[in-house]
Amino acid sequence: xxxxxxxxxxxxxxxxxxxxxxxxxxxxxxxxxxxxxxxxxxxxxxxxxxxxxxxxxxxxxxxxxxxxxxxxxxxxxxxxxxxxxxxxxxxxxxxxxxxxxxxxxxxxxxxxxxxxxxxxxxxxxxxxxxxxxxxxxxxxxxxxxxxxxxxxxxxxxxxxxxxxxxxxxxxxxxxxxxxxxxxxxxxxxxxxxxxxxxxxxxxxxxxxxxxxxxxxxxxxxxxxxxxxxxxxxxxxxxxxxxxxxxxxxxxxxxxxxxxxxxxxxxxxxxxxxxxxxxxxxxxxxxxxxxxxxxxxxxxxxxxxxxxxxxxxxxxxxxxxxxxxxxxxxxxxxxxxxxxxxxxxx
Ligand code: NCD
Ligand code: ZN
Numbered sequence: 414x415x416x417x418x419x420x421x422x423x424x425x426x427x428x429x430x431x432x433x434x435x436x437x438x439x440x441x442x443x444x445x446x447x448x449x450x451x452x453x454x455x456x457x458x459x460x461x462x463x464x465x466x467x468x469x470x471x472x473x474x475x476x477x478x479x480x481x482x483x484x485x486x487x488x489x490x491x492x493x494x495x496x497x498x499x500x501x502x503x504x505x506x507x508x509x510x511x512x513x514x515x516x517x518x519x520x521x522x523x524x525x526x527x528x529x530x531x532x533x534x535x536x537x538x539x540x541x542x543x544x545x546x547x548x549x550x551x552x553x554x555x556x557x558x559x560x561x562x563x564x565x566x567x568x569x570x571x572x573x574x575x576x577x578x579x580x581x582x583x584x585x586x587x588x589x590x591x592x593x594x595x596x597x598x599x600x601x602x603x604x605x606x607x608x609x610x611x612x613x614x615x616x617x618x619x620x621x622x623x624x625x626x627x628x629x630x631x632x633x634x635x636x637x638x639x640x641x642x643x644x645x646x647x648x649x650x651x652x653x654x655x656x657x658x659x660x661x662x663x664x665x666x667x668x669x670x671x672x673x674x675x676x677x678x679x680x681x682x683x684x685x686x687x688x689x690x691x692x693x694x695x696x697x698x699x700x701x702x703x704x705x706x707x708x709x710x711x712x713x714x715x716x717x718x719x720x721x722x723x724x725x726x727x728x729x730x731x732x733x734x735x736x737x738x739x740x741x742x743x744x745x746x747x748x749x750x751x752x753x754x755x756x757x758x
Pocket of ligand 2: 453
């Protein structure tokens with residue numbers, strides 16, 4: 414018996430496309446399935462102004478294969494010097510769809526992030542006024558906080574006080590990894606949404622550490638214990654409007670991942686939809702995959718749902734490449750650790 418599922422074409426609400434040769438390698442992996450993606454601004458140097466975002470968008474569109482339809486949704490990287498007038502103009506022209514807040518030092522290429530949150534008050538006021546969402550990497554970076562506690566501590570000491578100071582600001586808590594993150598988003602009303610990655614629905618911290626260290630499962634925020642993964646699956650498969658897909662697909666070459674100090678990031682663009690179908694099927698929630706991947710995100714961002722569709726068909730295990738050719742080196746594709754039976758047709 415063939416089983417198939419047709420949903421509105423999905424979008425990815427948190428994606429790293431990089432630049433140059435790496436972007437050319439990974440862009441088709443996303444554009445094959447996804448109609449739009451919120452494109453992270455953590456290039457070196459970061460995308461900080463409207464002019465930077467316009468130039469980056471043009472480079473993405475120039476790298477897009479002619480037979481693919483894809484719309485990059487641009488973001489700015491918040492710094493302590495971000496100019497509210499530039500943010501307003503870039504948002505009002507439709508160029509940018511969010512501003513990304515990285516606490517300084519939280520993750521890959523976040524050295525220009527924010528240390529003194531008082532310095533961004535005027536930008537946040539502007540964003541609240543015009544309804545422009547702030548995407549936030551929700552981890553504290555203080556060295557005395559254990560890496561597995563950084564998300565929960567961020568909620569209590571940074572995010573919640575900030576949202577009380579700016580109650581109308583729309584916030585996306587990105588790549589939530591804990592029950593605490595799920596609860597905070599779920600109870601936070603309609604000004605907060607949470608994205609969940611493919612890999613955090615599938616791996617817990619044992620997958621990274623048991624039987625040998627697996628650098629391709631290392632990302633930030635780091636995967637937590639199994640109870641947290643189960644909370645994420647529950648949230649993603651609930652159909653609740655607050656939760657939507659943000660793969661955080663973040664390519665690094667194998668050489669950079671497989672070394673004494675390996676980079677953080679999981680590359681999952683290639684097989685995300687097949688992985689998600691397995692997760693949702695196992696949870697008895699295939700009928701809610703469309704809400705998570707295609708409907709809740711556009712609703713939060715005030716954008717229309719795609720008028721295209723994507724069909725998944727269940728059959729023999731799907732062949733997908735273990736690695737793709739990246740910029741002068743290979744990039745390993747996320748290995749869910751089980752066969753994938755749903756293919757995108
Ligand atoms: C991201 C990257 O490589 O740019 N890495 C990651 O582990 N997720 C940065 C980020 O989103 O934190
Ligand atoms: Zn990311």
